Amino acid sequence: EQVEGNSLDVKEPELETEEEGRESKSTKESDSNILDVSSDYPREKHISIQRHFADLEKLANLKEDEKKPCPLCAEEKYKACYGHKLHRHLLNFHWKVSVEFEGYRMCICYLPCHPVKPNLVGDQTFSKMGAHYHCIICSATITRRTDMISHINRHVNKGETESRFLAVPAPKHSHEVLKESATDVRVLPNYSTPQKTDSYFNPKMKLNRQLIFSALAVLAKERTPIECLDAFGATGIMGLQWAKHLRSSVRVTINDCNENSVAMIRENCHLNKMKVKLNTKEDDNDEAMGDGEENTDTIEVTKMDANVIMHLRSFDFIHLDPFGTTVNYLDSAFRNVRNLGIVSLTSTDTSSLYAKAQNVALRHYGCNIVRTEYYKELAARIVIAAVTRAAARCNKGIEVLLAVALEHFVLVVVRVLRGPSSADDSARKIRYLIHCQWCEERIFQKEGNMVEENPYQQLPCDCHGSMPGKTAVVLGPLWSGALFNAGFLRRMYFEAVQYGLDEAQSLLKTLVCEAECTTSKHYSTHTPCEESKQEECGVYIKTPNTSPESFLIPGKRRSNEVIRNTNKRQKAESSAEHPAFYYNIHRHSIKGMNMPKLNKFLNYLSEAGHRVSRTHFDPMGVRTNAPLAQFKTVLMKYSTPTYGGGQAEDSEFLEDDRSGVTATVFPKDCPPHCAAD
Numbered sequence: 001e002q003v004e005g006n007s008l009d010v011k012e013p014e015l016e017t018e019e020e021g022r023e024s025k026s027t028k029e030s031d032s033n034i035l036d037v038s039s040d041y042p043r044e045k046h047i048s049i050q051r052h053f054a055d056l057e058k059l060a061n062l063k064e065d066e067k068k069p070c071p072l073c074a075e076e077k078y079k080a081c082y083g084h085k086l087h088r089h090l091l092n093f094h095w096k097v098s099v100e101f102e103g104y105r106m107c108i109c110y111l112p113c114h115p116v117k118p119n120l121v122g123d124q125t126f127s128k129m130g131a132h133y134h135c136i137i138c139s140a141t142i143t144r145r146t147d148m149i150s151h152i153n154r155h156v157n158k159g160e161t162e163s164r165f166l167a168v169p170a171p172k173h174s175h176e177v178l179k180e181s182a183t184d185v186r187v188l189p190n191y192s193t194p195q196k197t198d199s200y201f202n203p204k205m206k207l208n209r210q211l212i213f214s215a216l217a218v219l220a221k222e223r224t225p226i227e228c229l230d231a232f233g234a235t236g237i238m239g240l241q242w243a244k245h246l247r248s249s250v251r252v253t254i255n256d257c258n259e260n261s262v263a264m265i266r267e268n269c270h271l272n273k274m275k276v277k278l279n280t281k282e283d284d285n286d287e288a289m290g291d292g293e294e295n296t297d298t299i300e301v302t303k304m305d306a307n308v309i310m311h312l313r314s315f316d317f318i319h320l321d322p323f324g325t326t327v328n329y330l331d332s333a334f335r336n337v338r339n340l341g342i343v344s345l346t347s348t349d350t351s352s353l354y355a356k357a358q359n360v361a362l363r364h365y366g367c368n369i370v371r372t373e374y375y376k377e378l379a380a381r382i383v384i385a386a387v388t389r390a391a392a393r394c395n396k397g398i399e400v401l402l403a404v405a406l407e408h409f410v411l412v413v414v415r416v417l418r419g420p421s422s423a424d425d426s427a428r429k430i431r432y433l434i435h436c437q438w439c440e441e442r443i444f445q446k447e448g449n450m451v452e453e454n455p456y457q458q459l460p461c462d463c464h465g466s467m468p469g470k471t472a473v474v475l476g477p478l479w480s481g482a483l484f485n486a487g488f489l490r491r492m493y494f495e496a497v498q499y500g501l502d503e504a505q506s507l508l509k510t511l512v513c514e515a516e517c518t519t520s521k522h523y524s525t526h527t528p529c530e531e532s533k534q535e536e537c538g539v540y541i542k543t544p545n546t547s548p549e550s551f552l553i554p555g556k557r558r559s560n561e562v563i564r565n566t567n568k569r570q571k572a573e574s575s576a577e578h579p580a581f582y583y584n585i586h587r588h589s590i591k592g593m594n595m596p597k598l599n600k601f602l603n604y605l606s607e608a609g610h611r612v613s614r615t616h617f618d619p620m621g622v623r624t625n626a627p628l629a630q631f632k633t634v635l636m637k638y639s640t641p642t643y644g645g646g647q648a649e650d651s652e653f654l655e656d657d658r659s660g661v662t663a664t665v666f667p668k669d670c671p672p673h674c675a676a677d
Contacts, residue, residue: 397422
């Protein structure tokens with residue numbers, strides 16, 4: 001039955017049958033009763049719901065010279081006391097454990113409004129007052145605080161945010177406006193809740209957006225204009241930044257399958273004075289709207305499934321950022337992407353990629369993985385392997401430009417190379433990895449289809465011969481090629497400096513050094529001219545003239561020339577492939593020894609003739625081509641023993657810098673067995 005008006009009509013009891021009456025009565029007596037929020041039944045807020053702590057004190061009527069009971073506790077639960085004691089009780093026992101929503105606090109309540117089943121002990125019946133919360137929206141009583149927060153979030157996700165006790169309804173467009181990179185976006189009240197149907201905006205992904213923008217800016221210098229797609233727009237923040245800063249170099253399309261998100265994207269376009277070209281699946285007519293006095297660029301907003309729009313249209317740049325894994329959209333992304341285009345994807349299913357849910361990784365990516373010290377790089381290689389297989393099914397190969405794995409996401413940026421030969425070359429780089437579980441040494445399996453009698457021989461370590469049982473596992477299939485393109489990263493760094501992307505600059509410096517496997521960190525940036533030089537990572541970088549006019553060459557033959565020149569530049573940019581994986585210096589430290597500082601240890605490895613660099617995957621990781629045995633030898637050579645306080649005072653340590661051997665000089669009164677030990 002639907003109730004109209006502001007009060008219940010009790011003059012027509014014949015509309016309710018006896019059976020419905022019994023059902024409604026049992027529903028009211030249930031502990032998990034949630035009233036219908038869609039009705040307009042007027043309710044008054046419970047006394048446990050207050051806006052300020054002063055209101056709660058006023059409710060208690062505190063007086064210093066008079067004992068007062070707690071308004072939220074039964075008398076048998078908390079006896080009357082003086083004002084200063086009652087103040088501490090209200091603050092610590094009720095206010096600090098409250099649940100906040102829209103400026104109100106739902107304090108915990110101990111009144112007998114939430115019945116608890118009595119406990120029978122012998123012949124006596126003990127009834128207990130249950131602690132509970134009163135929902136501000138539906139007046140339900142919830143016992144646990146975590147359940148109360150989840151209960152409120154369910155109301156918010158369903159749009160049931162209007163509090164029924166308010167005399168004046170909340171304004172419809174009371175949305176918060178956030179600003180990032182000179183772009184304003186209006187977000188919903190629940191913008192920090194990661195749900196598929198909400199216009200989700202995560203401020204922690206700012207670094208991710210800056211890296212993607214830098215990659216797009218580099219592509220915009222190669223050819224213009226380029227058609228780029230943000231397949232999961234949400235608030236539209238990423239597409240708005242592309243159009244606002246790159247302007248006529250890009251034609252931005254922002255897509256989302258949720259109608260509320262599409263409406264929010266249109267509002268944000270008007271907020272940034274952008275013209276909107278609306279193109280939905282249901283409407284064939286395009287509609288241009290908005291006042292674009294300051295910016296004449298037009299953003300196309302579409303409402304359809306991401307797979308559908310990528311099947312229907314071709315793009316030069318595609319970014320995928322779904323809620324979770326991206327494997328469901330890879331086939332569509334590589335179907336119509338143009339040659340030498342870029343596909344970037346952000347995977348947020350870190351629980352499966354970081355080997356916390358290994359069965360999910362096997363289900364989504366077809367990979368067997370375990371938790372290792374290099375699990376973040378393992379996650380990046382898992383995603384790239386899935387991307388390679390999807391591209392090969394469309395007769396396309398890939399060139400990995402960037403792979404970043406941080407706490408919240410795994411970002412992969414690849415360039416698409418059309419042709420079956422490129423697809424074959426990329427598919428050959430998918431291999432299995434042999435991982436020793438004792439010493440954590442690892443190596444990719446050799447190419448070929450022949451079965452080896454003893455695959456343990458491929459490992460550089462001898463753990464299988466010295467340890468009982470099976471010591472290694474096979475992980476994968478994984479991407480065995482390079483994770484970075486040093487030349488592309490240098491140009492990304494220059495774009496980040498040009499547009500003032502501070503957070504991306506420091507990470508790109510580390511990535512350039514990691515791609516070239518060097519420890520030098522001397523950076524300088526200059527304004528680009530026709531042939532300008534920049535010193536990055538100790539290497540002078542020659543930046544060619546990449547103005548948009550240099551790519552506007554009419555004719556098919558001249559266009560093929562541009563593509564061939566681009567291929568030549570990419571081959572020149574790709575330096576010697578960096579070593580695969582890294583070692584954690586703390587993981588392989590020797591017990592009872594003090595390790596050298598990380599930067600000094602990098603110099604020691606470099607002096608030993610190995611390529612070394614730090615890695616963004618692990619702050620204490622060392623990427624090197626040295627095997628684990630040599631890594632431990634150098635670490636042992638430059639480590640010093642650790643002694644207790646008493647022994648350190650009586651003994652002296654002499655270190656020979658030439659040999660790296662530490663000698664201990666014992667005092668004269670030391671027992672003979674100490675020197676023997």
